[in-house]
Structures are given as structure tokens and as C-alpha cells.
Amino acid sequence: MMNKRILTLIAFSALSASSFAGVVKDKTKEIVFKNTNCAATDSCDLVEFRVQSYDYHVIFADQSPSHGTSAFMSYTTKNIDDLENYAIVQQIKGCIFDSGQNYDGEVIKSSNYVRDLFGQSVDYKHTEWTIDSIDEDPMYNNSVPELRHGSYRWNTVKNSYAKDTEKVYAKERPTSPTLYVSDLPGTAFADNNEAKNISLQFNTCIYKTGKIPLVATPGDVNFSEPIACIPWKSSFIYNHAAKKFEAKNEIDSFCNQ
Template structure:
């Protein structure tokens, strides 16, 4: 059985984190009617803001995909595969002249490629199409939360460390944050951006 959700994340990057605020912007739940093993598949999408120590800030979007089975023995029977379409790019403007730079690269199926996908592709850094898998344990990097139905990082655990006391696992995706830098001496600015569309399937 396959469940599909389309989520669009327009975001983009920097660092030096201070406080972080987050707001839930989408929450959807899918309950299959023909599966004896899969109880529910949920998507939560949040926008967040990272306040930097110098008073500037970054903006980003994060997604959690959660699945719950009817029994703990079925947790490894399902995986999440993510498809993406889009790119990461930088924009530079000096003295009124703008330039889009597409030199950002990424890991993609064990290769380093430009971060530009003009067609839908499976989003994976290694040969396994499963999102966030590990070569030693395909589900090991999936997460579970001490507080059921929560995805808060302060109470989350990795599946490889311990089996959850409930029948729920999830993954998290956080595309790069967006930031903007103004350069008055050049009468210009610089921005780093990510524009992605995402499809997630549970198999």
C-alpha cells in the first residue's frame, strides 16, 4: 500500500544559532482502510526562525513523517521514501547587477552532484532509496519519542538505541535555512536559498 503527500518547502542557509522559534503550519493524517499492519501515517510541517547572536535571523521549514503500526513487530515492515524536485542556489547583487549562482553540490546516491533536480528524483545520499537509512540498520536512524505523538527533539530517541514502548517511528527533514546579507559598501546583497517540492511515500 502507498500513501502520498505533496509538501512544498521554500526555505534556505547560515549558522551561529541563538534562540529558535517554531510554528506548525500543516498537519495531515492518513488512515489506511486496507492494511492490517499500518495504522496511520502522519505529516507535520513547521516553519521556524533561528535568531542569530548578531541580531540577524534565518528562516526554514522542517517536516516530520510519522507512521504507526498495529503492532511493534510490524515497525520494520515499512519504510519512507522521499522524492524531491528543485534546487539550492545563491543570489548575489552588486551595484544593481544580479547573478544567480548554482554551484551548490550535494551527496546523491553515493556521488557528489549539483543540487539541482529539474525532474522528480528519489532523495537519498546513498544507494538505498529509503530516506534516512543506514547501511548497518535500515531503520536505525528512524526516531521515536518518549511522548507518543510528539516529535520534540528533547524527548526523541533513535531506533538503533532502543525499541519504542509504542508502535510509532518517524523521520525528520530540514532543508537549509534561508538568509540574507546586505553589503552597503557594494550597494548590494547576498542570499542563499532552497526551493524544493517534496513527495513522501510509505511502503
């Protein structure tokens, strides 16, 4: 099996090589929650919540492509002053893993990846739904307690997530009542019938900020009732027989072990 360090070096070399040809994006998937029943959740200053995601493929002239998913989670309130009343919490399930074939053709899978979760370095393998946060504050992409939304972003162009027109909430007050965060779970790629695979599901939820505790634990996914949740996924699992990546709706069985 190819170890994590070798796979990482291959990815780095590929991205920096002169053979880079471009990025191809699949069709964007978007789910929008309209807050039409706002009285039930006492959230009538929240207009909508949406998650937009797309798969992308980094193409090289003389190497196999890399595959990944990009997601943006945004919400809109009636007024700019209402923005801090709401915040996003994301749940994650699944794993990132390596796979390869031995001389008998048997596919061998191994978990060689780690991530930061609630202040600790853990295996990138979540067999149960887990709050997706690098620190003890379950709010996604939170900043300091005095300004938890400080790292949230807004854009000077309506309905855009472009970097060149993006602003950070802590540095500049928005001119319209929309904030967003983003996620880029990683890339999958194969080399010489060895592969890095991604099999992740996400459940991204919006809450009233006051109902999100400053400190939680990874498994405390029911700390409060969300206003709405939207699912999305990143799935690139290498089929060694067909020599291609496949997207699956279900999480790979290896991630549940």
C-alpha cells in the same frame, strides 16, 4: 556575487555570535493519511502515515534572520512487530541557490551548492523528481541492510518529536508502534543584498518495505506503487527589491534550468 564559502562563514558566525536572540516557529502544518482502504494495498497492519512540517526563523539582535523548514514523517502500525513491514521513501525537486544584484539592479542567480546523492557529490539542483537518498538504498534514513530501520526513531512521549525523549530504533525497542524520521533541508539568509535561497518541494511516501529495492538510481521514482504520498515544501526566495524573503508554491524558475 558572494561565493558559497563566504555565505557559509556568515551563517556560522551568525549562529555562534552573542547577538543570538531566539527561534520563532510558524504554525505547524500536518497532513495525515488514514489507511482506511487497506485491503486494496494489502496493508491492514498500517494504521496511519503523517507528515508534520513548520517554517522557523532564527532571530539575531543585530543581523538579518535566517529561515528554514523542519519536517517529521511518522507512521503507526497496529502492533510493534509490524513496524518493519513499512518504510519511507522521499522524492525531492528544486534547488538551493545564491542571488545578488549587480550595479544595474539586475538580479543574478548562481548554483554554488552540492549534496550527497546515491554515493556521489552532485549539484544541489534537481530539475526533475529525484529519490532523496545519500546512498544507493532508496529507503529514507536507512541503516545497514540487516536492519534498514536502525536509524529510525521513536519517542517515549506520544505524538512528540522532542530530542530529550527520543530513542533510536537500533538501540532500543519501541514501547508503542510508531516510528519517524526527520528532515532539515537548510537555511536561507541575506547579507548586504546577497542571499542564499531555498526552493524545494518534497513528496514523502510510505511503502511496504519488501517493495523497496536495496539498490536503485536517483531517477527511479516509479520503482513501485506507494501506499500513500504526502507533499511538503521549503521555500525562502529573496526579493531583492522588497529586501525580504518570500515563500512561493511553485519552484523558482532558476531551479528548472
